[in-house]
Amino acid sequence: MRSLTIPILFLLMPLAEIATFIFVGREVGVGMTLLLVLASAIAGAVLLRVxxxxxxxxxxxxxxxxxxxxxxxxxxxxxxxxxxxxxxxxFISDIIGLLLFIPAVRDLGWSFLKSRLTIITTRAAAGARGFSRGRTSNSETSRHTGSPVIDLDDDEFSRTDGRGRTDPNERDRLK
Incomplete structure (x- = not known):
C-alpha cells in the first residue's frame, strides 16, 4: 500500500487543484483568480532568487x-x-510552496530527512580543509563498514577484458 501513495497523490493533486480553481474563481472572479496565479509565480521566482x-x-x-x-x-x-x-x-501547491519558504518548516523537513539520509564525503573531494562525517577517506570507510568501495591508484588499474585485450572504449577516455 505504501508504494501506491505517490501515484495516487499524483492523480488526486490535479483534481484538487482544479476544484480549488473553481472554488476561488466563484468567490473572487476569473480575473482575480488569474492575477493570483500570476502573482504567485512572480513571488516564487523572486523568493528563489533572494x-x-x-x-x-x-x-x-x-x-x-x-x-x-x-x-x-x-x-x-x-x-x-x-x-x-x-x-x-x-493554490494548493502555492500553499505548500509558501510553507517550504519558512525556515522553521524546512528545519522540520531536515529533522525528518536527516535520519533517512547517508552523507559520505572525503577530505580530498571537499578541498583543502574538507568536511567529513566520521572517517576521512573512502578506503577507511570501506574497511570499517564493509561497503563495496575499492580505492585504487592509477598504476593499480588497467582496462582489460580479462584476456589481455584493452577495452575498445579506452581511446575515448581522457588521459
Whole structure:
C-alpha cells in the first residue's frame, strides 16, 4: 500500500487543484483568480532568487569552515522545490510552496530527512580543509563498514577484458 501513495497523490493533486480553481474563481472572479496565479509565480521566482542566494552563501561558508553542509544543501533543495511549487499554477501547491519558504518548516523537513539520509564525503573531494562525517577517506570507510568501495591508484588499474585485450572504449577516455 505504501508504494501506491505517490501515484495516487499524483492523480488526486490535479483534481484538487482544479476544484480549488473553481472554488476561488466563484468567490473572487476569473480575473482575480488569474492575477493570483500570476502573482504567485512572480513571488516564487523572486523568493528563489533572494533565499536561494542566501542558502548558496551558507553552503559555501559551511564548506570553507570544514563543517558538514548537508543541512544547508537540504534547505537549498527545499527552496528550489518551494519555488517550483509557487511557479506552477495551483493554490494548493502555492500553499505548500509558501510553507517550504519558512525556515522553521524546512528545519522540520531536515529533522525528518536527516535520519533517512547517508552523507559520505572525503577530505580530498571537499578541498583543502574538507568536511567529513566520521572517517576521512573512502578506503577507511570501506574497511570499517564493509561497503563495496575499492580505492585504487592509477598504476593499480588497467582496462582489460580479462584476456589481455584493452577495452575498445579506452581511446575515448581522457588521459
Amino acid at each position: 533565499q536561494g542566494l542566501g542558502v548558496l552563501r551558507n553552503i559555501q561558508q559551511a564548506s570553507q569552515a570544514g563543517s558538514d553542509p548537508g543541512h544547508q544543501l537540504v534547505h537549498g533543495v527545499m527552496i528550489v522545490v518551494a519555488a517550483f511549487l509557487l511557479i506552477i499554477p495551483g
